[in-house]
Amino acid sequence: MFEAKFLKKTREFYKKASHQFLGQNSVPDYMRKVEAWLKEEEERADLHLHKETKPKVESECIKVLIDDQSEPMVAEFVGLVSHDQRDDLTTLYKLLNRSKDGLRTVGKKLEGLIEDARRARRRVRGASGRACCAGSSAARRLQVARPAGYAGSRTASSIPDRVAHARC
Numbered sequence: 001m002f003e004a005k006f007l008k009k010t011r012e013f014y015k016k017a018s019h020q021f022l023g024q025n026s027v028p029d030y031m032r033k034v035e036a037w038l039k040e041e042e043e044r045a046d047l048h049l050h051k052e053t054k055p056k057v058e059s060e061c062i063k064v065l066i067d068d069q070s071e072p073m074v075a076e077f078v079g080l081v082s083h084d085q086r087d088d089l090t091t092l093y094k095l096l097n098r099s100k101d102g103l104r105t106v107g108k109k110l111e112g113l114i115e116d117a118r119r120a121r122r123r124v125r126g127a128s129g130r131a132c133c134a135g136s137s138a139a140r141r142l143q144v145a146r147p148a149g150y151a152g153s154r155t156a157s158s159i160p161d162r163v164a165h166a167r168c
Contacts (some may be wrong), residue, residue, distance in 0.1 A: 003050075003053055003056070006057075007056055007057065007060050009144065010041075010057060010060050011060050011063075013035065014037065014060075014061060014064040014065055015064050015068070017037075018034075018064060018065050018068070018069055022069060022072065026078070027072050027073055027076040028085070028091070030069070030072075030073075030075065030087040031073060031088065031092060031095055032091060034065045034066065034069075035094070035095070037061065037065060038058070038061055038062075038065070038153075039122055040122075041057055041058065041061050042054075042058065043055050045058070057136060057165070062098050062099060064097075066095050066099045066102065067100065067102075069100050070096065070099060070101075070105065071097065072104075073092060073104055074102075074105050074109055075091075075139045076088075076092070076114060076160050077109050077110075078109065079094065080092065081110075081113065086087055092106070093106075112116055126135060130135065158165055
């Protein structure tokens with residue numbers, strides 16, 4: 001009796017809190033908040049709940065905080081890749097890895113990104129007769145970027161260029 005009511009209240013609380021937080025903050029901020037909420041719930045469950053209730057609480061939280069909000073997180077994926085936001089991509093991976101189909105959805109999005117780069121590269125080849133993807137914005141998103149102010153040797157600085165053009 002208590003457990004069912006507790007799980008229902010948990011679900012209702014996080015449903016409201018997630019919608020409110022996501023409406024007022026960016027998706028990466030939401031992802032960091034979800035990590036914090038999940039950690040807090042785990043700590044509370046360890047201290048106050050029966051060991052058989054803990055996985056049920058975790059499951060409810062994952063459903064409400066990740067599964068129900070996966071669409072904006074997956075939509076943010078392309079922007080995170082484009083801007084090389086590795087910490088946020090790591091957070092996204094950790095969260096969606098806890099979800100049933102989250103990583104599969106991101107995988108499809110990544111396939112689309114790669115296919116866009118491939119098509120853009122073909123258009124550049126066809127339009128200019130050149131066999132280089134440098135003019136493609138989709139291809140540039142997939143290039144290995146050098147840090148700002150990079151002052152490495154000439155050989156080291158050409159490595160990202162060779163990686164970027166390896167398939168041209």
